[in-house]
Amino acid sequence: xxxxxxxxxxxxxxxxxxxxxxxxxxxxxxxxxxxxxxxxxxxxxxxxxxxxxxxxxxxxxxxxxxxxxxxxxxxxxxxxxxxxxxxxxxxxxxxxxxxxxxxxxxxxxxxxxxxxxxxxxxxxxxxxxxxxxxxxxxxxxxxxxxxxxxxxxxxxxxxxxxxxxxxxxxxxxxxxxxxxxxxxxxxxxxxxxxxxxxxxxxxxxxxxxxxxxxxxxxxxxxxxxxxxxxxxxxxxxxxxxxxxxxxxxxxxxxxxxxxxxxxxxxxxxxxxxxxxxxxxxxxxxxxxxxxxxxxxxxxxxxxxxxxxxxxxx
Numbered sequence: 186x187x188x189x190x191x192x193x194x195x196x197x198x199x200x201x202x203x204x205x206x207x208x209x210x211x212x213x214x215x216x217x218x219x220x221x222x223x224x225x226x227x228x229x230x231x232x233x234x235x236x237x238x239x240x241x242x243x244x245x246x247x248x249x250x251x252x253x254x255x256x257x258x259x260x261x262x263x264x265x266x267x268x269x270x271x272x273x274x275x276x277x278x279x280x281x282x283x284x285x286x287x288x289x290x291x292x293x294x295x296x297x298x299x300x301x302x303x304x305x306x307x308x309x310x311x312x313x314x315x316x317x318x319x320x321x322x323x324x325x326x327x328x329x330x331x332x333x334x335x336x337x338x339x340x341x342x343x344x345x346x347x348x349x350x351x352x353x354x355x356x357x358x359x360x361x362x363x364x365x366x367x368x369x370x371x372x373x374x375x376x377x378x379x380x381x382x383x384x385x386x387x388x389x390x391x392x393x394x395x396x397x398x399x400x401x402x403x404x405x406x407x408x409x410x411x412x413x414x415x416x417x418x419x420x421x422x423x424x425x426x427x428x429x430x431x432x433x434x435x436x437x438x439x440x441x442x443x444x445x446x447x448x449x450x451x452x453x454x455x456x457x458x459x460x461x462x463x464x465x466x467x468x469x470x471x472x473x474x475x476x477x478x479x480x481x482x483x484x485x486x487x488x489x490x491x492x493x494x495x496x497x498x
Contacts, residue, residue, distance in 0.1 A: 207330055207335065207336065207337075207338065208336065208337045208338070208361055208464065209337075209338040209340070209359060209360045209361050210337065210338070210339055210340070210360055210361060210362055210363075210364065210396070210463065211339075211340040211342055211359075211360035211362075211363050211364070211393065212224050212339065212340065212341055212342060212363075212364050212365075212366060212399075213342050213363060213364075213365050213366070213380045214365055214366035214367055214373070214376065214377065214380070214401075215367070215370075215372060215373045215375075215376035215377070216343075218366050218367060218368055218370075218373050218376075218401060218403070219366060219368075219401045219403065219427075220341060220366045221242075221244070221248070221249045221252070221341050222252065222433060222437065222442075223366050223399060223401060223427065224240060224249065224339050224341040225240070225249075225250065225252040225253050225442050226252075226433075226442045226443055226444055226453075226456040226460075227339065227456060227459065227460045227463065228240050228253065228298050228337075228339055228442075229253065229295055229296065229298065229442040229444040229445060229456070230444055230453075230456045230457045230459070230460035230461075231336075231337055231460045231464060232295070232296040232297060232298050233296060233444060233448075233457065234457070234460065234461065234464075236336040236337050236464070237297070237299075237333065237334060237335045237336045237337070238298045238299065238335065238336065238337045238338075238339065239291075239298070239299035239300075239301065239329075239330070239333065239335045239337070239338050239339070240253065240294075240298060240299070240300055240301070240339045240341060241301045241303065241320065241321075241324075241338060241339070241340050241341070242300070242301065242302040242303060242341050243303050243317045243320075243340055243341060243342045243343055244303075244341065244342075244343040245303075245304060245305025245343070247259070247261045247302040247303075247304050247305075248302075249302060249341040250292075250294060250300035250301075250302060250341075251440060252436070252437055252440055252441060252442050253294030253295045253298050253300055253442065254292065254294040254295070254300060254440070255439070255440040255441065256439070256440025257440070258302075259292045259300055259302055260289070260290070260302075261302045261303060261304020261305075262290045262301065262302065262303050262304055262319065262320045262323060263303065263304035263305060263319060263320075264304055265285070265289050265290050266279065266285070266319070266323075269284050269285055270284075276319070276322065276323060276326065277326075280323075280326055280327060285327075287327060287329060287332070287333075290323075291329065291333075295441070295442065295445050296445075299333060299335065301320065301324070303317050303319070303320040317342075321359065337464065340360060359393070360393045361393065361396075361467075361469075362393060362394060362395070362396030362397075362463075362466065362469050363380075363384055363393045363394070363395050363396060363469075364395075364396045364397055364398070364399055364424065364463065365377045365380050365381065365395070365397075365398055365399070365421075366398075366399045366401050367398060367399070367400065367401065367412065368400070368401055368402060368403040368404070369400075369402070369403075369406060369407070369408035369409075369411055369412050369487060369490075370403060370404075370487075371483070371484045371487050371488075373403075374412070374415055374480070374483055374484075374487075375480060375484075377398070377415075378415075378419070378474050378475050378480050379474075381395060381419055381421070381472035381474045382472075382474035384471070384472055385471055385472050385473065385474055388471040389471075393469070394468075394469025394470060394471060395421055395469055395470050395471070395472045396424065396463065396466055396468075396469050397421060397422040397423060397424030397425075397463075397466070398412070398415075398416050398419075398421050398422065398423045398424065399423075399424055399425055399426075399427065399459070400412050400423055400425070400426040400427070401426075401427045402426065402427060402428050402429040403429060404429070405429075405494070406490065406491065406494055407428070407429070408486075408487065408490050409426060411483065411486050411487060411490065414483070414486070415475070415483050418473070418475055418479060418483075419472050419473060419474065419475060420470050420471070420472055420473040421470060421472055422470070424459070424462055424463060424466065425455075425458070425459035425462055425463075426455075427452075427455060427456070427459065428452065428455070430443070430450075430451075430452040432446065432447050432450050432452045432453075433452060435447075442456075443456060444456055444457070
């Protein structure tokens, strides 16, 4: 029964809107790697190019969309549903009796971008992945993507978790593609490899393919060659590189994306180009995750690079 439900959900998310296929893209990566920053900037870039965009935050911290709304949080889907009595009534009754409106859970951000935050259970209760499952099911039942006539859905998924509800976008092929955000930090690459291991398993069952790696430079070390070697071994493409720019931090302090804060700066142009590359990319791969010895070798390469950098400083 569970797999039948997944198949029904999957098929129901294949839409044709005004002759165009709705594009759904999920982003994964180690916590703190700059994934939400990347997603918000890509959303801003896509909206500036004329696309109608919705960002679905899939992190219980519910802060994925804050840079699209001047740093302001929005009510989460799970919190709103609890207020509407989901525990007693269930989603079907809430929708049938019109107890929930789209504006209760969907808020507009920069340049008309729609923002949704899944949220999580009460602290100490239940699985945080439940929020992802509930919000996707709810958006489907309420015909949100059709009614809003969106072109692109961006899922910002919690850290490197690829189990339970957090794996839903890739497990059931919901997203057209998965992109993994990583830096040249060893733990970030280790997490990226774990995510790709999950992708490779789900692809065999009809899950989403890997669209590519987004190299997000963090700190003072830029080791593109190491990340490139990792990607080659992984059977993945580096779809783009985001350099470390002070503009990004300045913008976030004001609760903005770089594109809103400084649209003429080079970093904003890079995000615009990356967004277009992702939107136009219709190919994906089944990753070949590295074995432990291989990922350890990547770690040694990083260690040597750090040593050399310290010597030259």
